[in-house]
Amino acid sequence: MAELSGPRLYCCCKCRNQVALHDDVISKAFQGRNGRAFLFSHAMNYTVGPSEDRQLLTGLHTVADVRCSDCQEVLGWKYVRAYEETQKYKEGKFILEKSKIVKENW
Template identity: 45%
Template sequence: MDPPATYRCRNCQTPIAYRDELLSKSYMVVVDPFGIQAKTGQAFLFSDARNIVFGQKQETNLITGVYTIASIFCSNCGEELGWKYLQASEARQKFKEGKFILELSKISKHF
């Protein structure tokens, strides 16, 4: 049996998530568009992630509402990969709680 496809840190190739944990490819990252460290681009939503470390909790205003998130970083090289949704302020966005956003520009798929 072939090993499952993985998504890896683009910087150091550390495995971050499995293909069967991918929930959606239809996310666009637009965080703090007027800030010094703005993030933009396509992102994927995953049910789980591994080989990561968490940054501090923060409240952020995204297109779909206000969330409490924690940035996630590769545990091997320290590259910022995206974030984990900790809490959603709106009831219709609660499904995102506990899920992970990985920025497409920071990961690569391996078969």
């Protein structure tokens, strides 16, 4: 019988700080600055930069960069506000770029 391990996690690619749970992935079909990105409902062990308006592929959003709390690597961003009604579901959620995170406990 296999041993049960902890939850499947995503960690910072630089320092391996735990930043998100696999169970919090909403979608893997997002685009970040450097390629594919995942939309998460929650993140952990991060700091948030100042909010700014950015024109993204899906319209204008107010976002704030999300950094690893240990090494300060920019991992993605948090949606603060969506201006289009169809994009409101993103508010309060996180984009973490696939190239900036690694899997742990898989």
